[in-house]
Amino acid sequence: MKLKIKDFSELTGVSVRTLHYYDETGLLKPSSVDEQNGYRFYDEENLSKMQEILFYRELDFPLKEISEILSSLDYDKKSAIKKQIHLLTLKKERLERMISALNKNLKGEDLSMNIFDNSEFEKQREMYKKEAKEKWGDTDAYKESLEKTKDYSDEKWNSLTSGMDDIFAEFSECMKNSPDKAEGLVKKLQDYITENFYNCTDEILKGLAEMYVSDERFKNNIDKHGDGTAEFVRYSVRKYVK
Numbered sequence: 730m731k732l733k734i735k736d737f738s739e740l741t742g743v744s745v746r747t748l749h750y751y752d753e754t755g756l757l758k759p760s761s762v763d764e765q766n767g768y769r770f771y772d773e774e775n776l777s778k779m780q781e782i783l784f785y786r787e788l789d790f791p792l793k794e795i796s797e798i799l800s801s802l803d804y805d806k807k808s809a810i811k812k813q814i815h816l817l818t819l820k821k822e823r824l825e826r827m828i829s830a831l832n833k834n835l836k837g838e839d840l841s842m843n844i845f846d847n848s849e850f851e852k853q854r855e856m857y858k859k860e861a862k863e864k865w866g867d868t869d870a871y872k873e874s875l876e877k878t879k880d881y882s883d884e885k886w887n888s889l890t891s892g893m894d895d896i897f898a899e900f901s902e903c904m905k906n907s908p909d910k911a912e913g914l915v916k917k918l919q920d921y922i923t924e925n926f927y928n929c930t931d932e933i934l935k936g937l938a939e940m941y942v943s944d945e946r947f948k949n950n951i952d953k954h955g956d957g958t959a960e961f962v963r964y965s966v967r968k969y970v971k
Contacts, residue, residue, distance in 0.1 A: 730773050734759070737771040741779050755883055756796045757782060781806065784813040797874075806946050819849055873927040889925055894954075896921060897962065901954035904961040911965035918962075919970075931970045938966035 738745045751757040752769065757778055759769035778799065785795040823846075881889075896918050903911050915934075922929035922937075929937075941947045941959045951959040 730771075730776070731760070732771045734769040734771065737775070741776070741783075743779065743783075751782075751792075754792065754796070755886070756792055756799075780813070781809055784809055784816075787813070787816060805940075806944060877926060892921060892925075897951045897958060898954045900951075900962050900965070901958040904955065904958060908961070911961070912969045915965050915969045934966055934970055938963040 732740065734745055734748055738748060743751075748757070748769070752759060757775060760772040760775055761770045762768070763770070781799060782795055785798060790798070896914065899917075900911065900914055903914055919929045919931075919934050922934070927933075941951055942963050948959045951962065
């Protein structure tokens with residue numbers, strides 16, 4: 730899929746002006762930009778990320794916090810999507826109740842004001858919002874990451890991403906040639922996260938290693954260096970971090 734910004738806007742219901750703003754702030758950058766005419770193009774990955782952005786907008790998170798959550802190393806995309814489906818289902822059920830009641834009202838039946846009750850949706854929405862705040866807003870690692878990365882430029886973020894890719898590429902080479910010599914790479918990964926984001930304790934590193942395998946987004950990104958790389962990173966962390 731390759732959509733121009735106008736088509737992507739119509740598909741997502743997000744205005745072109747807002748998409749320009751998301752691009753400028755780095756929240757959602759197009760997959761490519763035509764160097765000759767400046768046209769922005771969007772793909773499936775953009776669409777998936779927009780879905781996540783809309784979920785956290787539904788929870789009333791500021792855009793800055795949404796950006797920080799989505800870039801968090803322990804972000805759980807599957808969990809976010811499941812919660813979004815739950816909220817949308819509650820919305821759907823409420824609309825269906827309203828439609829049914831209004832149709833009955835046209836036939837002469839009394840209209841109960843209970844059909845407009847949206848308390849269950851609001852209850853779940855607040856619960857998910859609280860969960861997200863508790864997970865990403867109050868941890869020492871999150872606060873440290875916010876403080877350390879608040880002035881990072883786009884170039885800095887690109888450099889950090891490239892640096893992580895280089896480490897995972899080294900893991901891939903180690904997996905193929907000398908799998909019993911990964912201890913140094915485990916230390917290198919841990920030090921890299923500590924230096925650039927937050928104090929990566931042994932427990933945090935073990936949690937990240939599990940996520941590298943369980944979260945398809947991370948697994949696919951790491952395995953681009955070679956099938957099984959994400960699993961090898963987890964194996965190595967389990968072996969050398971006690």
